[in-house]
Amino acid sequence: DSFGIIQSLQKIGLKSENLGSSTGQNWLKSAETMLSSFSPADGQLIAQVQFSDAETYESILAQAQLAFEKWRLVPAPQRGEIVREIGNALREVKADLGKLVSYEMGKSYQEGLGEVQEMIDICDFAVGLSRQLYGLTMHSERPGHRMYEQWHPLGIVGIISAFNFPVAVWSWNAALAWVCGDVCVWKPSEKAPLSGVACQLIAARVFAKHGMPEGISNLIIGDYRIGELMSHDPRIPLVSATGSTRMGKLVGKAVGERLGRSLLELGGNNAIIITENADLEIAIRGALFGAVGTAGQRCTTTRRLIIQESVYDEVKSRLASAYTKLVIGNPLDEKNHVGPLIDQDAVKNYLSAIEKVKAEGGKAVVEGGVLSGEGYESGCYVKPAIYEAENHFEIVQHETFAPILYLIKYSTLPEAIALQNGVPQGLSSAIMTTHIREAEAFLSAAGSDCGIANVNIGTSGAEIGGAFGGEKETGGGRESGSDAWKAYMRRQTNTINYSTSLPLAQGIKFDI
Numbered sequence: 001d002s003f004g005i006i007q008s009l010q011k012i013g014l015k016s017e018n019l020g021s022s023t024g025q026n027w028l029k030s031a032e033t034m035l036s037s038f039s040p041a042d043g044q045l046i047a048q049v050q051f052s053d054a055e056t057y058e059s060i061l062a063q064a065q066l067a068f069e070k071w072r073l074v075p076a077p078q079r080g081e082i083v084r085e086i087g088n089a090l091r092e093v094k095a096d097l098g099k100l101v102s103y104e105m106g107k108s109y110q111e112g113l114g115e116v117q118e119m120i121d122i123c124d125f126a127v128g129l130s131r132q133l134y135g136l137t138m139h140s141e142r143p144g145h146r147m148y149e150q151w152h153p154l155g156i157v158g159i160i161s162a163f164n165f166p167v168a169v170w171s172w173n174a175a176l177a178w179v180c181g182d183v184c185v186w187k188p189s190e191k192a193p194l195s196g197v198a199c200q201l202i203a204a205r206v207f208a209k210h211g212m213p214e215g216i217s218n219l220i221i222g223d224y225r226i227g228e229l230m231s232h233d234p235r236i237p238l239v240s241a242t243g244s245t246r247m248g249k250l251v252g253k254a255v256g257e258r259l260g261r262s263l264l265e266l267g268g269n270n271a272i273i274i275t276e277n278a279d280l281e282i283a284i285r286g287a288l289f290g291a292v293g294t295a296g297q298r299c300t301t302t303r304r305l306i307i308q309e310s311v312y313d314e315v316k317s318r319l320a321s322a323y324t325k326l327v328i329g330n331p332l333d334e335k336n337h338v339g340p341l342i343d344q345d346a347v348k349n350y351l352s353a354i355e356k357v358k359a360e361g362g363k364a365v366v367e368g369g370v371l372s373g374e375g376y377e378s379g380c381y382v383k384p385a386i387y388e389a390e391n392h393f394e395i396v397q398h399e400t401f402a403p404i405l406y407l408i409k410y411s412t413l414p415e416a417i418a419l420q421n422g423v424p425q426g427l428s429s430a431i432m433t434t435h436i437r438e439a440e441a442f443l444s445a446a447g448s449d450c451g452i453a454n455v456n457i458g459t460s461g462a463e464i465g466g467a468f469g470g471e472k473e474t475g476g477g478r479e480s481g482s483d484a485w486k487a488y489m490r491r492q493t494n495t496i497n498y499s500t501s502l503p504l505a506q507g508i509k510f511d512i
């Protein structure tokens with residue numbers, strides 16, 4: 001354990017007796033089935049976590065319902081105070097939790113730390129928000145009447161999260177939901193359950209310290225079957241689900257059938273347009289981090305580069321030369337740039353995408369492949385690859401969760417924008433240009449159709465202050481900053497008559 005993993009786990013408080021689903025400090029024991037968490041960094045078993053069964057699910061939901069009855073009556077700024085302390089508790093364990101995230105998920109230690117920092121940031125944001133859950137007041141058309149709207153807590157928020165941001169996505173939802181007066185039931189990815197247990201421990205300790213009921217923060221360990229229980233459960237008015245488009249369609253349908261609310265954060269197929277007016281230094285650096293960061297396993301990873309023909313060859317050769325300098329290896333070792341994919345299935349998908357792009361006529365600029373030998377024993381390390389391709393290729397239309405970058409050539413900007421928009425997904429997009437006309441055209445109503453559109457910044461690495469999410473098959477949900485909190489509350493319009501008569505709206509007469 002040269003990276004001190006065991007010490008870090010101990011510092012967070014992870015012990016063998018608390019590796020299960022939980023409504024708080026008392027961990028609910030459940031069925032015998034255990035879920036093993038292996039590190040893609042070295043293939044080692046980190047821990048086994050208890051899988052939850054339907055009975056555990058029921059007890060967690062019951063606890064959550066009870067907790068909501070109390071929590072919704074705690075004044076929002078006081079709820080904010082507790083979230084502030086959760087943020088502080090995260091500050092204390094930032095290095096240790098960042099290490100666990102890196103080891104369990106395979107992202108670099110720097111990115112693991114960044115993910116915990118994002119959690120701290122959203123807690124700070126939520127503290128401020130707890131005093132700003134504003135409703136509007138309106139002028140009534142009737143004399144002696146007043147109208148206003150208020151935002152009330154919604155109830156239980158179900159959170160289903162993906163493996164690639166095993167902790168941040170939870171906090172984007174949970175920190176806002178808590179200040180809004182909701183309670184959370186979180187099902188982390190079955191590929192990174194231990195990071196989930198760590199977060200639950202940290203939050204539950206803070207709630208307990210304040211004498212708050214158990215069940216404000218709940219963790220449930222399981223796979224898609226627990227996710228299905230949540231989607232169909234009318235006791236969960238909002239299901240916030242992050243993951244593949246395939247999963248989102250199933251969750252959206254199940255929640256829609258019971259007319260619940262879903263907030264979907266699904267796959268992306270993000271492109272950077274590099275125009276002839278780009279600062280190529282910035283463009284290459286932005287594309288490089290966007291394409292290979294987190295080994296291509298971010299929803300906002302740059303998957304396509306749409307390059308103007310006059311700079312195409314230069315961009316291609318500079319990128320290819322940058323790729324030769326990438327060091328691939330254990331994500332906890334800070335000299336490495338690129339870590340492993342999450343598991344062997346992901347490696348298979350990567351290899352099959354490479355086969356497909358070639359079969360469709362793509363040409364290798366930087367050839368891919370699986371790495372073997374010392375340091376690569378887990379079998380999850382692959383080479384970041386670049387292929388020249390066309391936008392209409394079936395594989396280019398598809399999100400492959402791996403570091404494969406497609407180069408596409410264009411001549412006019414309208415053509416580039418049409419290519420950028422010409423995929424089923426609509427998450428993140430960027431243009432590299434120093435020309436104001438090009439930048440503004442890209443940001444206009446006829447420009448990028450994505451939820452995120454950047455200028456001279458890559459497609460990944462969003463800040464928590466803005467609303468995060470995308471259009472089309474990305475699911476339409478918005479999380480994190482701006483007014484994303486409104487999804488976690490119910491709006492109530494109130495009309496108050498303080499006059500001595502009862503006039504009807506629209507001047508309708510109804511006299512007896």
Ligand code: NAD
Pocket residue numbers: 160161162163164165187188189190222223224226227228231242243244245247248250251264265266267268298299300399401427469470474
């Ligand atoms: P995944 O869809 O395999 O799993 C995500 C979560 O959904 C897991 O917790 C899983 O157990 C659960 N799940 C699977 N099937 C379900 C079902 N039928 N009902 C309910 N729950 C179900 O995704 P993954 O491989 O963990 O993550 C990668 C995907 O997530 C990529 O497509 C990526 O783009 C996407 N993602 C999107 C965002 C975003 O904000 N838009 C952020 C991170 C990841």
